[in-house]
Amino acid sequence: MLNYLRHKFALSETGAKDMRKAFFSCTASYLVLMFPVSLLYFLVKDLLNGTGTGAKTAFYIAGIVICLLLIMLTTYIQYNATFFATYKESGVRRIALAEKLRKLPLSFFGKKDLADLTSTIMADCALLESGSSHWIPELVGSIASTFLIAISLFFFDWRMALAALWVLPVSFGIVLSSTKYINRKQVKQTQAKMAFADGIQECLESVRDLKANNAEDAYMVGLDAKLKAVEKRTIITELSNAVFNGSARMILKLGIATTALVGSVLLANGSLDVLTFFMFLLVVSRIYDPMISTLDNLSGIIALNIPCGRMNEILEHPVQEGSEKLTNNGCDIVFEHVGFAYNKDEQVLRDVSFVAKQGEVTALIGPSGGGKTTVSRLAARFWDITKGKITVGGMDVSRVDPETLMSLYSIVFQDVTLFNNTILENIRIGKKDATDEEVIAAAKLAHCDEFAEKLPEKWNSQIGENGCELSGGERQRLSIARAFLKDAPIILLDEATASLDVENETMIQESLSKLIQNKTVMIIAHRMRTVSGADKIVVLSEGAVAQQGSPDVLSAQDGIYSHMVALQQQSGAWKME
Numbered sequence: 295m296l297n298y299l300r301h302k303f304a305l306s307e308t309g310a311k312d313m314r315k316a317f318f319s320c321t322a323s324y325l326v327l328m329f330p331v332s333l334l335y336f337l338v339k340d341l342l343n344g345t346g347t348g349a350k351t352a353f354y355i356a357g358i359v360i361c362l363l364l365i366m367l368t369t370y371i372q373y374n375a376t377f378f379a380t381y382k383e384s385g386v387r388r389i390a391l392a393e394k395l396r397k398l399p400l401s402f403f404g405k406k407d408l409a410d411l412t413s414t415i416m417a418d419c420a421l422l423e424s425g426s427s428h429w430i431p432e433l434v435g436s437i438a439s440t441f442l443i444a445i446s447l448f449f450f451d452w453r454m455a456l457a458a459l460w461v462l463p464v465s466f467g468i469v470l471s472s473t474k475y476i477n478r479k480q481v482k483q484t485q486a487k488m489a490f491a492d493g494i495q496e497c498l499e500s501v502r503d504l505k506a507n508n509a510e511d512a513y514m515v516g517l518d519a520k521l522k523a524v525e526k527r528t529i530i531t532e533l534s535n536a537v538f539n540g541s542a543r544m545i546l547k548l549g550i551a552t553t554a555l556v557g558s559v560l561l562a563n564g565s566l567d568v569l570t571f572f573m574f575l576l577v578v579s580r581i582y583d584p585m586i587s588t589l590d591n592l593s594g595i596i597a598l599n600i601p602c603g604r605m606n607e608i609l610e611h612p613v614q615e616g617s618e619k620l621t622n623n624g625c626d627i628v629f630e631h632v633g634f635a636y637n638k639d640e641q642v643l644r645d646v647s648f649v650a651k652q653g654e655v656t657a658l659i660g661p662s663g664g665g666k667t668t669v670s671r672l673a674a675r676f677w678d679i680t681k682g683k684i685t686v687g688g689m690d691v692s693r694v695d696p697e698t699l700m701s702l703y704s705i706v707f708q709d710v711t712l713f714n715n716t717i718l719e720n721i722r723i724g725k726k727d728a729t730d731e732e733v734i735a736a737a738k739l740a741h742c743d744e745f746a747e748k749l750p751e752k753w754n755s756q757i758g759e760n761g762c763e764l765s766g767g768e769r770q771r772l773s774i775a776r777a778f779l780k781d782a783p784i785i786l787l788d789e790a791t792a793s794l795d796v797e798n799e800t801m802i803q804e805s806l807s808k809l810i811q812n813k814t815v816m817i818i819a820h821r822m823r824t825v826s827g828a829d830k831i832v833v834l835s836e837g838a839v840a841q842q843g844s845p846d847v848l849s850a851q852d853g854i855y856s857h858m859v860a861l862q863q864q865s866g867a868w869k870m871e
């Protein structure tokens with residue numbers, strides 16, 4: 295049962311145990327609510343028999359007090375087992391999801407969009423909070439308590455029990471038979487909501503380009519259509535729920551009428567006593583209440599399948615594993631017949647073999663889409679390769695834990711990611727325990743002082759979301775400063791200086807040349823000027839190595855490299871006429 299609960303509701307082991315406790319406590323609290331009915335039954339019996347003496351009064355007062363205490367106690371236990379446990383579990387679940395996301399390979403994120411993942415951690419977890427604190431324990435508690443009460447009713451009078459209880463299987467049958475149908479509607483509603491959330495996110499991210507292209511109105515038409523789709527899907531889902539649940543609720547209420555009708559007939563023909571009839575009327579006035587509130591929530595419980603499925607997809611997705619020990623001897627990077635595909639059947643790299651030696655700069659060049667960025671990221675095990683082998687200092691990277699492996703790398707990406715924090719803290723990401731002096735020294739090497747010291751708060755200035763208050767070149771310099779601060783033995787520079795002006799590029803290249811001494815450097819650049827000083831050039835074209843060697847050797851060959859150099863010389867001489 296525990297394993298079933300864990301998988302069904304994406305729970306931790308403790309969460310599953312707490313949910314089981316919640317089932318028992320809900321059942322107990324619903325059963326206890328029937329105690330006053332029993333007390334009333336005995337009171338009416340005494341009154342009818344004329345046996346209500348002083349001693350009995352004390353019995354009833356004690357009974358009322360005990361009922362109240364029991365109701366308070368079971369409610370308290372139910373609150374502990376549902377609300378407190380649920381919110382504790384919700385915290386654990388969010389942390390587990392975030393931890394898992396941190397460890398998942400990039401291939402996972404390629405298939406998921408940001409809006410989807412954010413909604414899983416925020417909205418889906420919140421939805422599951424309602425499910426675990428109310429709906430699910432109440433469903434199980436009401437079914438279990440109603441079942442136990444139903445059995446006891448048959449001991450009193452099976453005919454009256456049938457008249458009172460026939461509605462339960464019928465109304466549940468209606469709701470259960472609609473489960474698949476409603477589930478399908480809810481899947482479509484969720485898809486429409488996700489498409490709309492994606493649209494909003496895309497609109498916010500691309501607002502600059504939309505304005506620049508006067509495309510806001512056209513985009514809004516598309517967004518409006520997505521919003522209308524959400525509205526339509528929500529109405530269909532709610533209407534379907536209302537039809538099935540409304541019918542089930544109506545049928546439940548019919549139980550009171552059939553109990554009264556059958557009871558009156560049996561009473562009239564003398565085969566039922568007044569007391570039993572009265573007791574059944576009392577029971578039917580209460581027995582359906584938990585069921586009715588459960589039916590209201592049943593569609594919510596069915597809808598939990600979708601968020602739980604999405605959470606399980608994250609929680610059960612295999613992570614990249616490996617040893618937490620580095621066993622490399624030096625830091626030469628060797629690609630041996632490497633093959634790789636982001637998506638099955640779309641081979642991106644084919645039989646790529648080359649060596650990037652420690653103490654040398656290896657430049658990856660070639661036409662756009664040739665696989666340069668892919669190669670540099672595979673070297674740091676951002677993805678696992680499908681064929682061949684990549685080693686660092688003789689150590690197979692696929693056998694090392696990605697976090698451990700990353701300690702060997704300083705990476706400057708083409709697209710810089712900055713955080714809404716101060717300049718100092720953005721650089722300190724390169725080395726968490728660095729002192730302010732160390733951070734500023736690294737920042738100065740990357741020429742960040744030129745803009746940081748002009749800002750009102752200097753190094754402690756906030757730079758806005760993703761560094762939106764800085765220019766492209768300033769953002770790039772911050773990411774280079776991170777690499778200086780980390781000072782790892784392998785450096786990957788993916789178009790690191792592309793957004794800098796010539797003056798800054800020259801200054802940073804001087805600093806970089808100090809940083810890269812005795813290190814393994816892999817550099818990707820489109821400007822031939824940037825790579826002309828490299829020790830080795832690897833030309834990648836259509837996912838394969840087309841040429842490799844020193845710039846001098848490649849210049850002498852009639853290949854892609856000499857062709858690219860010639861083309862860039864031509865474009866350097868180009869003038870607007």
Ligand SMILES: Nc1ncnc2c1ncn2[C@@H]1O[C@H](COP(=O)(O)OP(=O)(O)OP(=O)(O)O)[C@@H](O)[C@H]1O
Pocket residue numbers: 404636637642660661662663664665666667668669
């Ligand atoms: N995350 C991804 N998912 C699927 N395909 C991808 C992904 N990233 C890159 N590709 C594809 O892999 C191929 C190689 O891309 P890559 O970015 O490595 O080329 P590149 O040589 O660095 O290009 P550029 O010089 O334009 O940056 C391209 O066809 C690209 O469309």
